[in-house]
Amino acid sequence: MPESQPPPARILVVDDDPEIGALLAQYLGQQGLQTVVAGDGDGMRAALAAGTFDAVVLDLMLPGEDGLALCQQLREQTALPVIMLTARGRPADRILGLEVGADDYMAKPFDPRELLLRLRAVLRRQAPVQAAPAATAEVARLRFSGWILDPRTHLLQADDGRRHLLGETDFSALQLFLRHPDEVLERDFLV
Structure with missing residues (x-):
């Protein structure tokens, strides 16, 4: 019996810019990743409660709770890889993002292909523990x-x-x- 293909990775994008959310959902979908977009912390929590995800792409500057607080919450509750995607690209901002638990950090404007490669890298690091015989x-x-x-x-x-x-x-x-x-x-x- 042939081995079945694993389901596509599910990515949660948390960004209050609808254009970026739509761009990422379309591009990542074309690359074989299922993508759900949330516009803020409440949307992120609702999406996490409704389904499982393999990684989170998280904007730093969100309405209400900022991405740093949300990243800390994710770290306390899950082992999901988090890639911060934000307009704040100074070294101090990147360091702070990584210190609160982000696995990677990208500044806007960004190349969607680079984000895809970074997502695949964090997913690869997760996969051996989950999928190894x-x-x-x-x-x-x-x-x-x-x-x-x-x-x-x-x-x-x-x-x-x-x-x-x-x-x-x-x-x-x-x-x-x-x-x-x-x-x-x-x-x-x-x-």
Whole structure:
């Protein structure tokens, strides 16, 4: 029996500019992604309550609650990848967006093709944990204290679903400690 195709990724776009919402819905739809557009925080919460999504594209400057507050809410409640898409492109704004939990940050004006590539990148980082066959995934993963570290993706996942994508240094250090449990490791060995 042939393997069925996975359903298309579902993207939630939260932007108060109807033209940008329509442009993204059309373009991402042509690229095989299902897209739902919300104009503010209430619309975002309603969309999340009504269905599941694989990623969120979030404007920073929204009526009512701003994108930073919404990103923090998303981080507290979900492991959804968030790409901020905003007219605020100064380095301080990008840093703040990433600090509150965005996975990526793009300044307007933007090229929809670049946004598509960034979306595919965050979706790829999510996919191995969700779609890996159990037998091969279990061999590669390292388990400890209610957490699972996937060496292939650098994704650290808690039993309760929280996820953290580790940078190279953090990943290397954690993997080293996990592969040498109950051992005192000398500084020279760690370096």
